[in-house]
Structures are given as C-alpha cells and as structure tokens.
Amino acid sequence: MLSAGPQQLRLLSCVTILLFFHAIVAKKDLKSACSTCRQITDNFNKGFDRTAKQNFGGGNTAWEERKLSKYETSEIRLVEILEELCESSSFDCNRMVEENEELFETWWFKRKTKNPDLHKWFCIETLKVCCPKGTFGADCTACVGGSEKPCHGRGVCDGDGTRGGNGKCSCDHGYKGDLCLDCMDGFFSAERNDTFSLCSECHTACKTCDGPTSQDCDECKEGWEEDDQEACVDVNECAKDPPPCKENQYCLNSEGSYSCKTCDKACSGCSGAGSDKCRSCSDGYRDVEGSCTDVDECSESEAVCAREHQECVNNHGSYTCVCSAGFHEQDGECVQAQQQDPTEEPGSPEGSENSHEEL
Ligand SMILES: *[C@@H]1O[C@H](CO)[C@@H](O)[C@H](O)[C@H]1NC(C)=O
Numbered sequence: 001m002l003s004a005g006p007q008q009l010r011l012l013s014c015v016t017i018l019l020f021f022h023a024i025v026a027k028k029d030l031k032s033a034c035s036t037c038r039q040i041t042d043n044f045n046k047g048f049d050r051t052a053k054q055n056f057g058g059g060n061t062a063w064e065e066r067k068l069s070k071y072e073t074s075e076i077r078l079v080e081i082l083e084e085l086c087e088s089s090s091f092d093c094n095r096m097v098e099e100n101e102e103l104f105e106t107w108w109f110k111r112k113t114k115n116p117d118l119h120k121w122f123c124i125e126t127l128k129v130c131c132p133k134g135t136f137g138a139d140c141t142a143c144v145g146g147s148e149k150p151c152h153g154r155g156v157c158d159g160d161g162t163r164g165g166n167g168k169c170s171c172d173h174g175y176k177g178d179l180c181l182d183c184m185d186g187f188f189s190a191e192r193n194d195t196f197s198l199c200s201e202c203h204t205a206c207k208t209c210d211g212p213t214s215q216d217c218d219e220c221k222e223g224w225e226e227d228d229q230e231a232c233v234d235v236n237e238c239a240k241d242p243p244p245c246k247e248n249q250y251c252l253n254s255e256g257s258y259s260c261k262t263c264d265k266a267c268s269g270c271s272g273a274g275s276d277k278c279r280s281c282s283d284g285y286r287d288v289e290g291s292c293t294d295v296d297e298c299s300e301s302e303a304v305c306a307r308e309h310q311e312c313v314n315n316h317g318s319y320t321c322v323c324s325a326g327f328h329e330q331d332g333e334c335v336q337a338q339q340q341d342p343t344e345e346p347g348s349p350e351g352s353e354n355s356h357e358e359l
Pocket of ligand 1: 195331
C-alpha cells in the first residue's frame with residue numbers, strides 16, 4: 001500500500017501556492033475594487049442629479065409639487081439611477097452592483113439622511129474596498145507625510161484612497177527618497193524643512209549642483225568642463241586634437257555637444273558649409289576666386305570626347321560623352337541609327353550615355 005505522506009505534502013504545497021497567489025491577487029484586487037466602487041458612486045451621484053428634474057412637468061401646481069416630492073425618495077427613482085451605474089461591458093461594475101443591490105436600498109431609504117456621502121458610506125465604511133483620501137491599506141493607514149499632504153505633496157502614495165497598496169511614495173520629477181524630500185541629481189534644494197521641500201533644476205552645465213548658476217555645479221555635465229573661475233563651461237570638441245570629425249566633414253560645436261556635417265561636394269576637406277569653405281577642391285572643380293567651381297570639361301581646349309559623332313555633356317564635377325542625335329552606341333562606336341519600322345519603339349533612347357569614368 002502506498003504511503004499517504006508524499007501526496008499530503010503535495011496537496012499542502014499546492015494549497016500554499018494557491019494562498020500565496022491569492023494574497024497577491026487580493027492586494028491588487030483591492031485597488032481595482034475601490035476604483036470600481038468609486039466609479040459606481042460617481043455614476044450614482046450623476047444619476048441622482050439627472051433624475052432631479054424628472055417627473056416634473058414644468059408646472060408648479062400643488063399637485064405637481066406633491067408628485068415631485070414623492071418621486072424624490074421613491075423606489076422608481078432609485079431603480080432609474082441603479083440602471084445607469086455601469087457600462088454593460090464592465091463585468092466588475094455590474095457584479096458589484098448586483099451583489100449589493102440591497103445595500104443601495106438600505107442607504108436610499110434608511111441611511112441617506114445621516115450619511116449623505118455615498119462613497120464614504122458604501123465604498124469606505126460598508127464594503128471596505130476604499131479608504132479616505134491620503135490613507136491606504138487594510139486599516140486605512142495615513143500615507144507618509146500625513147493624509148493631508150501624502151508624500152509631502154511631492155509624490156503619489158501607493159494605494160492612496162484604497163484598501164490596497166503599501167503606502168510607498170512615487171516621487172514627482174526632481175524629488176527622491178522615501179519621504180520625497182530629497183532632490184534628484186540635476187536638482188538642488190531651494191527650500192527645505194521637515195515637512196516641506198522645494199527642488200529646483202540645476203543650470204544646464206551641471207550634473208549636480210547646490211545652486212542655480214553654472215558656478216554652483218558640484219560636477220559638470222558631460223560636454224562641459226570647469227574653467228579657472230570654477231564655472232562649468234562648454235567644451236569646444238571641434239578644437240580638439242585629433243579633430244573629432246571625419247576627413248570630408250566639418251565640425252559644429254554646440255552647448256554640451258558637437259556635430260559633424262558633410263562638406264560641400266565641391267570640396268575635398270573643408271572648414272564649414274559651402275563651396276567657399278574648402279581646404280582643397282574635389283576632382284572636377286577648381287578654385288575660382290576662393291570658391292571651388294565646377295570645371296566645364298567640354299569647353300577645355302583639348303577635346304575630351306574625341307570619337308566620331310560624339311558630343312560632350314558637362315555635369316557637376318564631371319562630364320559624359322554621348323552619341324550625337326541620330327546615332328547610337330554599338331560596340332564602343334557611335335553608329336547611324338537604322339531606319340527601321342517607324343512604329344517599333346527603339347530599345348534604348350538615342351545617345352546612350354557613356355561616363356568617362358567607365359572608359
Ligand atoms: C516648512 O516650510 C514651509 C514653506 O516655507 C512652511 O509653510 C512650513 O510652515 C514650514 N514648516 C515648519 C515645520 O517649519
């Protein structure tokens with residue numbers, strides 16, 4: 001016969017795991033249950049306002065008055081409000097309303113006068129899925145910094161207003177620490193006491209600082225360096241040796257950084273933008289009054305397209321030799337185009353190109 005020991009053990013560990021997950025899910029559920037509950041009570045209040053003028057014909061007779069006052073507290077009005085509490089697609093909302101229909105009746109007929117705040121009565125005190133503002137968790141513990149100013153007004157308290165969460169602060173940008181009273185790197189403390197902190201941004205030159213100017217840096221940001229007055233100043237990366245940009249680029253310095261830009265195509269090396277900032281000219285260009293200018297190879301004294309029926313076409317930095325009109329290239333020669341069937345489209349356009357670089 002098999003011993004029951006291992007099976008019991010397995011069962012036990014299953015239960016443990018289940019309980020463990022249940023605890024995690026329950027904690028998260030409490031936050032979302034509270035937001036569902038808040039949505040319901042918000043919609044209840046909206047429904048209450050919406051139905052306030054209903055069943056009121058606009059007249060002002062005694063009969064109308066009586067009818068209105070009867071409707072005000074009627075079951076009919078309650079049902080009309082309850083019908084509009086949830087989107088039909090919201091499962092959690094509809095379930096919460098269905099499971100607690102009797103509670104709404106109780107409040108409507110018996111508690112409303114003494115406890116006019118439905119959210120407080122329903123979500124916080126009765127269902128216990130929410131807590132008062134500034135408190136969190138099973139016992140509605142006050143957030144760090146107190147419920148009036150959770151996280152000292154510089155962050156969000158985890159689970160604030162719900163029965164879930166752990167009360168930890170997520171600090172606003174610029175603030176850090178459990179209490180959100182410390183300043184993040186890049187910020188300095190402009191004002192501080194035990195309950196209040198104001199962190200201001202450092203000068204753009206500083207990584208860390210204790211004041212607002214570039215002289216108040218504790219450490220310079222990357223791309224900045226300390227000068228002889230102990231201020232952080234921009235590093236001119238472009239003046240560095242070796243130069244930071246590639247051969248055919250020029251360098252542009254900027255605050256805290258630099259960039260490399262490609263030289264004009266007329267240049268072979270340059271000190272800036274444009275064909276007048278070349279160190280020397282590219283092939284096919286020559287210096288004309290301080291600016292690298294395209295050479296018109298076609299008008300050089302020596303003919304560059306020397307073959308018969310060939311023409312020269314200049315372009316930027318170079319030229320091409322093409323066959324003259326009525327001729328096309330065949331085996332490296334420009335031959336007269338055959339007068340073929342005129343309806344037939346020629347295979348290639350006349351004057352097929354022949355770049356001199358390929359020759
Ligand atoms: C802390 O500083 C704030 C802002 O200056 C002030 O309102 C508050 O009274 C101060 N609290 C204490 C305990 O000094």
